Amino acid sequence: MSSLPAPYNEHVDTHEPGSPARARLAEALATLSKEVAEIPVVAGPAELRTGSILEVTMPHRRRHVIARAHEAGAKETQAAIDAALAVAPAWAETPFEERAAIFLRAADLLSGPWRARISAACMLGQSKTAHQSEIDAVAEMADFFRWNVHFYAELQKHQPVSPKGMWNRLEMRPLEGFVFAVTPFNFLAIAANLPCAPILGGNVCVWKPATSSLLGCWHVLEMLREAGLPDGVLTLVPGHGPTQSEVALASPHLAAIHFTGSTGTFKHLWKGVAANLDRYRTFPRLVGETGGKDFIVAHPSADPIAVATAISRGGYEYQGQKCSAASRIYVPRSLWPTVRDRVVSDLASMKMGDVADFSNFVGAVIDDRAFARIRGYQELARQSATILAGGGASDAEGWFVQPTLVQVEDPKHRLMSEEIFGPVVTCFVYDDAKWSDTLELVDGTSPYALTGAVFARDSIALAEADVALRNAAGNFYVNDKPTGAVVGQQPFGGARASGTNDKAGSMFNLVRWISPRTVKETFVPPTDWRYPFLSDRP
Numbered sequence: 001m002s003s004l005p006a007p008y009n010e011h012v013d014t015h016e017p018g019s020p021a022r023a024r025l026a027e028a029l030a031t032l033s034k035e036v037a038e039i040p041v042v043a044g045p046a047e048l049r050t051g052s053i054l055e056v057t058m059p060h061r062r063r064h065v066i067a068r069a070h071e072a073g074a075k076e077t078q079a080a081i082d083a084a085l086a087v088a089p090a091w092a093e094t095p096f097e098e099r100a101a102i103f104l105r106a107a108d109l110l111s112g113p114w115r116a117r118i119s120a121a122c123m124l125g126q127s128k129t130a131h132q133s134e135i136d137a138v139a140e141m142a143d144f145f146r147w148n149v150h151f152y153a154e155l156q157k158h159q160p161v162s163p164k165g166m167w168n169r170l171e172m173r174p175l176e177g178f179v180f181a182v183t184p185f186n187f188l189a190i191a192a193n194l195p196c197a198p199i200l201g202g203n204v205c206v207w208k209p210a211t212s213s214l215l216g217c218w219h220v221l222e223m224l225r226e227a228g229l230p231d232g233v234l235t236l237v238p239g240h241g242p243t244q245s246e247v248a249l250a251s252p253h254l255a256a257i258h259f260t261g262s263t264g265t266f267k268h269l270w271k272g273v274a275a276n277l278d279r280y281r282t283f284p285r286l287v288g289e290t291g292g293k294d295f296i297v298a299h300p301s302a303d304p305i306a307v308a309t310a311i312s313r314g315g316y317e318y319q320g321q322k323c324s325a326a327s328r329i330y331v332p333r334s335l336w337p338t339v340r341d342r343v344v345s346d347l348a349s350m351k352m353g354d355v356a357d358f359s360n361f362v363g364a365v366i367d368d369r370a371f372a373r374i375r376g377y378q379e380l381a382r383q384s385a386t387i388l389a390g391g392g393a394s395d396a397e398g399w400f401v402q403p404t405l406v407q408v409e410d411p412k413h414r415l416m417s418e419e420i421f422g423p424v425v426t427c428f429v430y431d432d433a434k435w436s437d438t439l440e441l442v443d444g445t446s447p448y449a450l451t452g453a454v455f456a457r458d459s460i461a462l463a464e465a466d467v468a469l470r471n472a473a474g475n476f477y478v479n480d481k482p483t484g485a486v487v488g489q490q491p492f493g494g495a496r497a498s499g500t501n502d503k504a505g506s507m508f509n510l511v512r513w514i515s516p517r518t519v520k521e522t523f524v525p526p527t528d529w530r531y532p533f534l535s536d537r538p
């Protein structure tokens with residue numbers, strides 16, 4: 001294989017007042033705000049318009065429609081599967097370099113001419129601030145494209161030994177069939193990576209994005225087409241999930257599911273696969289990165305201001321709608337007044353509103369269901385805990401929930417164990433002498449094990465936490481907030497109820513999209529069946 005361009009992490013534009021990047025982004029926001037994108041079902045070259053319309057609105061201006069998508073029914077989902085399968089042999093035969101070039105091109109398109117458009121689509125559709133959209137829809141997505149190419153190339157170097165007289169090799173075949181990529185609303189980079197990682201390995205994909213992310217996903221699909229992705233390799237089936245997954249899971253050609261979303265949905269899909277097991281030509285691979293109840297635990301030796309800043313950023317950026325968001329906090333009594341007062345003062349200075357106004361730090365939560373769920377947790381806090389800041393919400397203009405800080409007396413309170421997926425952070429204050437007991441609490445309180453952070457300046461305490469929390473988080477942070485993993489730097493994923501931990505943005509994930517064939521070639525084959533030690537030759 002020829003050598004590939006070295007991977008690197010995309011730079012992050014800071015959009016300072018007066019900067020060209022800010023002007024380009026503002027212009028793209030204005031343009032997309034005036035348009036209503038029409039999104040069809042994409043089944044190979046065919047674009048199908050079913051007339052069953054899913055309206056996509058801005059979460060922060062909930063009556064403002066930005067896209068109208070044609071929902072894929074059973075017939076159109078089958079058409080998408082058929083279109084993908086039709087191109088599968090040709091795509092599998094396409095040399096790795098050609099496939100890689102498409103994604104390297106896409107990364108450069110995203111870094112350059114498509115940057116503002118994709119970021120604006122993500123800001124408007126998913127209510128991300130300019131910075132949150134930049135680190136997701138631009139930087140993380142470009143990183144996935146470039147680093148996956150690098151990791152695939154590395155993977156192909158893993159070849160068996162060939163003793164004298166033979167040549168052993170592993171052929172990195174794609175899976176036989178299609179990959180069903182079911183993607184979440186909250187990260188456009190993840191929505192793009194779930195179909196694109198298998199596609200780079202020579203697979204074809206049927207993509208079912210979350211409805212609320214459809215505007216961004218549609219622009220990503222158009223960008224990939226411009227980068228040279230052939231028709232049919234990536235098909236698109238808009239919908240809420242059950243209709244499309246019923247068809248996909250019943251197909252004998254289902255080769256894998258690449259999922260990110262809630263634990264409940266992944267279990268539902270897994271059970272669907274189990275129910276259809278006798279239909280399949282091959283055992284489907286199931287890769288799912290799911291929910292979290294991510295923690296910060298501070299030792300009495302920690303810097304309380306660093307702890308508070310990790311809570312403010314890790315808990316409330318993107319309205320707490322990151323699977324990695326800090327959601328349950330354990331603080332020693334000696335540090336609590338400083339930590340509490342600092343977070344309360346941070347929250348008082350965070351502006352909330354329309355993300356097109358660059359001075360806002362907080363946008364809206366994604367939709368009416370999220371709004372109602374998070375309000376329910378605020379109500380629970382009002383009834384059974386102490387609300388230290390926030391606690392309000394309003395759906396007059398958009399789905400706005402005030403960043404909310406809660407203190408509980410019971411460390412096993414539902415607010416300390418259930419995923420809220422919104423801007424509600426709950427704290428438990430422990431006696432300074434109970435560090436070891438607190439680590440046990442952290443480990444045993446929630447079914448999830450995605451991300452977690454420990455803050456301490458005492459290295460013996462850090463070492464104890466490292467061991468006690470080994471299985472409590474797939475991404476473990478020391479003196480840092482538990483969000484913001486970067487591709488190529490912190491491979492991402494958790495275990496327990498947080499998923500299969502196949503580490504997005506690493507070779508471990510890519511391994512799931514190949515079905516290696518071992519080839520042994522003997523240079524001079526034997527021509528006599530008898531072992532050499534048999535002396536009674538005729």
Ligand SMILES: NC(=O)c1ccc[n+]([C@@H]2O[C@H](COP(=O)([O-])OP(=O)(O)OC[C@H]3O[C@@H](n4cnc5c(N)ncnc54)[C@H](O)[C@@H]3O)[C@@H](O)[C@H]2O)c1
Nearest residue numbers: 183184185209210240241242245261262265289290291323
């Ligand atoms: N671990 C990670 O890497 C990671 C990353 C991002 C988000 N998440 C998790 O994702 C969740 C938030 O995302 P979400 O609200 O989009 O999750 P979700 O489970 O509601 O939806 C995920 C996807 O599944 C689809 N879906 C829903 N019901 C379905 C069904 N019955 N059949 C088939 N498809 C169905 C949705 O339309 C969407 O495309 C949170 O739990 C969060 O922790 C995890």
Ligand SMILES: N[C@@H](CCC=O)C(=O)O
Nearest residue numbers: 187322323324483484485
């Ligand atoms: N890379 C992101 C992934 C968040 C998922 O929802 C983070 O680590 O915060």
